[in-house]
Amino acid sequence: MGFAVFVNSINCVDVSTLERLNVDDLSIVLVQDGVYHVFIKDSPVKKKNAKIYVLKEDLESRGLSAENVSDAEVVDYSKLVDLMMGEFEKMVWL
Amino acid sequence: MGTLVIGILTRPYGSTNWAFVLNLAKAALEKGHKVKIWCSGDANFILKKNQKPFAKKFNYESQIKELIEKGLEIVGCESCHLMRGIHEEEFIEGVPSRTMTWFFENIATADRVLFIGEE
Numbered sequence: 001m002g003f004a005v006f007v008n009s010i011n012c013v014d015v016s017t018l019e020r021l022n023v024d025d026l027s028i029v030l031v032q033d034g035v036y037h038v039f040i041k042d043s044p045v046k047k048k049n050a051k052i053y054v055l056k057e058d059l060e061s062r063g064l065s066a067e068n069v070s071d072a073e074v075v076d077y078s079k080l081v082d083l084m085m086g087e088f089e090k091m092v093w094l
Numbered sequence: 095m096g097t098l099v100i101g102i103l104t105r106p107y108g109s110t111n112w113a114f115v116l117n118l119a120k121a122a123l124e125k126g127h128k129v130k131i132w133c134s135g136d137a138n139f140i141l142k143k144n145q146k147p148f149a150k151k152f153n154y155e156s157q158i159k160e161l162i163e164k165g166l167e168i169v170g171c172e173s174c175h176l177m178r179g180i181h182e183e184e185f186i187e188g189v190p191s192r193t194m195t196w197f198f199e200n201i202a203t204a205d206r207v208l209f210i211g212e213e
Contacts, residue, residue, distance in 0.1 A: 077121035093210045
């Protein structure tokens, strides 16, 4: 069962909740200021065994480029809808 | 196609949650999904009509009206908006007031649910 966690901020990631989360098929979706996590080497987001997605429109509105993103999949709203209505059966907003 | 129900507690300004939710709803509606939004707590402030566009451009009211025309169903939580002194007749046209029963019925039958808290 696909479980997705949405992270929308840079500072108050509820690390303890993220750490306690014990899910097999985990995805972390970075939106709004959460996109900055992609550029932080020791971000708590990267310590989870999870597939990481980052919202393209929120990267670009912050002057960031999808080309500089590594170890995360850049998705736009359309693709995010497909993920949400497809593999993300359960979704949580941190 | 499926039904996505979004519950949101976030106030309209001071956070970009609403920009995200409305963009997401637009993308989902355009893909043929049904989208329903439950406004709880301070989120009800976004439903007031007669919002003056900021810098002649930024205006939630017009975005919400546009999405309602595309098929969005967005409702205010009755107890929350009344607590805040907002009455249904002050809502944007096409936005009704509903009780928690509406929310529970809709999350029980939705294909996907996302609940966004306060900032």
